[in-house]
Amino acid sequence: MLVILLWASRAGAQSLEVHGFADVGAMRFTASDSFDATFGSPVGVVFGGGGGVVLPQKIFIDARASRFKKDGERVLVSDGEIFPLGITSTVTITPFEISAGYRFGRATDNVRPYAGGGISWYRYEQTDQFATPDENVNETYTGFHLLGGAEFRVSRWLGIAGEAAWTTVPDGLGQEPTSIGTQFDETDLGGVTFRAKVVIGR
Amino acid sequence: MRHWTPVFFVLAAIVAWMVVPRLHAQQATASPAVLSTVERLRAFVAAPANGGYIAGETLVKFREGTAPADQSRALSALRRGTTGASRWIGNSVLLVSTPDDGDATAIAATLARQPEVEWAQPNYVRKRKLRPNDPGYSLQWNMNLINVPTAWDINKGSAPTVTVALIDSGVNTTTTTPTFRLWTGDRFEDVAIPFAINPDISAGRIKAGRDFVFWNGPVLDMDGHGTQVAGTLLQETNNNVGTAGIAYQAILLPLKVCFGYWDVQLLLGMANIPGFADPDDVGCPDDAIGQAIRFAADSGAQIINISLSGGAPAPFLRDALNYAVSRGAFVAMAVGNEFMDGNPTEYPAAYAAQIDGAVAVGAVNRSSKRAPYSNTGSYVELVAPGGDFSDGALDGLITQVGLDFALFDPAVVRPRFDRYRLISVEGTSAAAPHVAGVAAMLHAQGITNPAAIESALERTATDLGTTGRDAEYGFGLINARAAVRGMGLAR
Numbered sequence: 139m140l141v142i143l144l145w146a147s148r149a150g151a152q153s154l155e156v157h158g159f160a161d162v163g164a165m166r167f168t169a170s171d172s173f174d175a176t177f178g179s180p181v182g183v184v185f186g187g188g189g190g191v192v193l194p195q196k197i198f199i200d201a202r203a204s205r206f207k208k209d210g211e212r213v214l215v216s217d218g219e220i221f222p223l224g225i226t227s228t229v230t231i232t233p234f235e236i237s238a239g240y241r242f243g244r245a246t247d248n249v250r251p252y253a254g255g256g257i258s259w260y261r262y263e264q265t266d267q268f269a270t271p272d273e274n275v276n277e278t279y280t281g282f283h284l285l286g287g288a289e290f291r292v293s294r295w296l297g298i299a300g301e302a303a304w305t306t307v308p309d310g311l312g313q314e315p316t317s318i319g320t321q322f323d324e325t326d327l328g329g330v331t332f333r334a335k336v337v338i339g340r
Numbered sequence: 341m342r343h344w345t346p347v348f349f350v351l352a353a354i355v356a357w358m359v360v361p362r363l364h365a366q367q368a369t370a371s372p373a374v375l376s377t378v379e380r381l382r383a384f385v386a387a388p389a390n391g392g393y394i395a396g397e398t399l400v401k402f403r404e405g406t407a408p409a410d411q412s413r414a415l416s417a418l419r420r421g422t423t424g425a426s427r428w429i430g431n432s433v434l435l436v437s438t439p440d441d442g443d444a445t446a447i448a449a450t451l452a453r454q455p456e457v458e459w460a461q462p463n464y465v466r467k468r469k470l471r472p473n474d475p476g477y478s479l480q481w482n483m484n485l486i487n488v489p490t491a492w493d494i495n496k497g498s499a500p501t502v503t504v505a506l507i508d509s510g511v512n513t514t515t516t517t518p519t520f521r522l523w524t525g526d527r528f529e530d531v532a533i534p535f536a537i538n539p540d541i542s543a544g545r546i547k548a549g550r551d552f553v554f555w556n557g558p559v560l561d562m563d564g565h566g567t568q569v570a571g572t573l574l575q576e577t578n579n580n581v582g583t584a585g586i587a588y589q590a591i592l593l594p595l596k597v598c599f600g601y602w603d604v605q606l607l608l609g610m611a612n613i614p615g616f617a618d619p620d621d622v623g624c625p626d627d628a629i630g631q632a633i634r635f636a637a638d639s640g641a642q643i644i645n646i647s648l649s650g651g652a653p654a655p656f657l658r659d660a661l662n663y664a665v666s667r668g669a670f671v672a673m674a675v676g677n678e679f680m681d682g683n684p685t686e687y688p689a690a691y692a693a694q695i696d697g698a699v700a701v702g703a704v705n706r707s708s709k710r711a712p713y714s715n716t717g718s719y720v721e722l723v724a725p726g727g728d729f730s731d732g733a734l735d736g737l738i739t740q741v742g743l744d745f746a747l748f749d750p751a752v753v754r755p756r757f758d759r760y761r762l763i764s765v766e767g768t769s770a771a772a773p774h775v776a777g778v779a780a781m782l783h784a785q786g787i788t789n790p791a792a793i794e795s796a797l798e799r800t801a802t803d804l805g806t807t808g809r810d811a812e813y814g815f816g817l818i819n820a821r822a823a824v825r826g827m828g829l830a831r
Contacts, residue, residue: 224785317831318828
């Protein structure tokens with residue numbers, strides 16, 4: 139991120155816009171049955187932040203890191219019925235995303251819609267009660283995402299935005315017999331996220 | 341420039357806060373002081389629920405020759421910093437204390453990425469894998485074969501809320517010395533015959549049960565088969581006595597349905613019929629088995645073990661099994677030992693294939709091969725250790741604390757059923773209680789639906805023989821740890 143900012147500062151383009159942001163959102167995971175079985179809900183809260191630039195051509199490039207962490211339980215599934223086993227399972231998902239897209243409107247507009255897409259790296263960690271180190275999981279998966287939203291300028295350097303994103307991370311789940319994803323034939327670690335962002339900069 | 345220069349500094353500060361670790365001037369050669377005893381004890385006690393490591397403690401080894409300043413630089417990669425409680429272990433390993441950040445796996449990953457660091461790991465708490473102190477445990481290869489000890493790390497041998505009905509030759513439910521009329525060769529005599537409860541099963545874990553064949557008195561085992569099966573199922577574990585049992589916290593409901601040699605001999609005496617019984621005149625009638633199955637279900641037994649079989653279909657037993665499962669009881673049944681005698685279809689095990697919540701159990705030896713005697717067929721659903729003399733002689737058998745008695749002529753030796761010793765056996769009778777025991781553990785974890793227990797056992801079994809279900813091994817060898825551990829989101 140600093141590299142991008144430094145590059146931007148040296149570029150010296152008059153209309154180059156630089157911004158940073160923090161966000162909070164709700165993600166509904168595509169593997170909804172698997173997440174529901176583990177956590178009691180297919181939806182999780184995700185906190186994130188990042189920054190980026192908007193090129194003179196209204197092309198933006200953003201980098202964003204976020205984090206989902208939740209305690210659930212290991213389960214058994216029989217005929218669609220979920221049996222929690224009383225074994226705590228902590229899952230931490232740390233996505234890192236590079237996005238590019240287009241910002242509509244002019245820099246002076248109060249509301250600026252945008253849309254884009256990019257590549258995602260999802261670091262997945264699973265730590266279970268009673269597990270041996272071999273039984274825990276620490277893997278990184280690559281995926282893709284599309285996003286769109288609108289930014290409302292509160293002041294010259296401050297904005298708020300609402301954003302929706304769809305991410306697919308193939309084969310992040312359901313690759314092992316003891317994965318709930320295997321039980322439900324769910325293999326995608328991505329999902330749909332709605333988030334609110336606070337943007338500093340332009 | 342004029343528009344974004346101030347923004348740059350603001351953003352740089354924000355990004356630096358979010359991305360770049362806050363640097364702490366930290367001497368790698370920290371004070372030898374450790375976390376206070378209470379704090380560390382709490383973290384230690386919480387370790388099993390916290391990924392198995394002490395929260396906030398990470399072991400890190402620096403590369404040889406790394407200067408203290410470089411060590412400090414590496415540690416500064418931790419965003420929330422370390423504390424003076426970090427301490428050296430030897431010359432090159434530092435126990436890094438991060439009380440503000442308990443996630444030692446993340447900390448270890450961060451440190452491991454630093455060029456000065458050779459490796460970093462959370463301060464894991466190694467658990468002594470429960471290896472029972474029962475003196476005969478070293479003979480119980482069967483427990484390791486199906487990962488029972490590591491399952492005990494998760495589930496301490498079921499729970500006292502789980503009742504397992506054992507439909508068999510009974511177990512001694514009381515220590516008593518009743519007098520029976522006994523033919524002793526040339527006359528009848530009133531003979532005092534002592535019985536004692538198995539010293540390796542606490543009397544408090546044995547319900548009164550019911551005798552369906554001998555009398556309406558207390559359940560007594562005059563055959564030894566039931567006592568042997570009960571041992572594998574739920575003998576006391578880690579009590580410094582005898583051997584271990586799988587569901588060592590579960591409650592036993594003994595239901596006697598079999599006539600052993602001495603049952604018949606004593607009944608002959610009570611009927612004033614002189615002479616000795618034929619040792620082959622033993623067995624377990626369907627009426628008793630069927631009644632016992634229903635009695636078990638009506639008594640609230642959640643698990644039923646039936647290590648009995650025969651070659652004739654028995655609708656009475658089929659209906660009883662369906663009844664028991666409908667009442668919430670899971671049933672484990674032996675598939676029979678007649679493979680080398682024509683491999684007939686054996687009942688009631690053969691009914692298991694049509695009943696979700698009842699399983700037919702075959703036997704494997706310690707090499708995880710089907711025991712030569714174990715029946716095969718489409719009804720075999722699981723296999724478990726059953727012992728095999730041809731694979732290791734006595735060491736290849738299933739050993740438990742069993743009844744030490746003899747089929748001697750009562751004219752020479754009067755029967756007694758109050759002595760126990762380690763006894764080794766083989767048979768699918770010995771295999772079935774492994775499944776019933778693990779089922780009892782699952783029930784204690786909240787898997788109360790018999791069909792769900794069967795599903796869990798089959799899904800987590802270790803596939804043997806032909807890939808997938810087959811006639812020799814069914815779905816495979818029961819895996820106790822995999823069953824009680826269940827499934828996680830990704831693994």
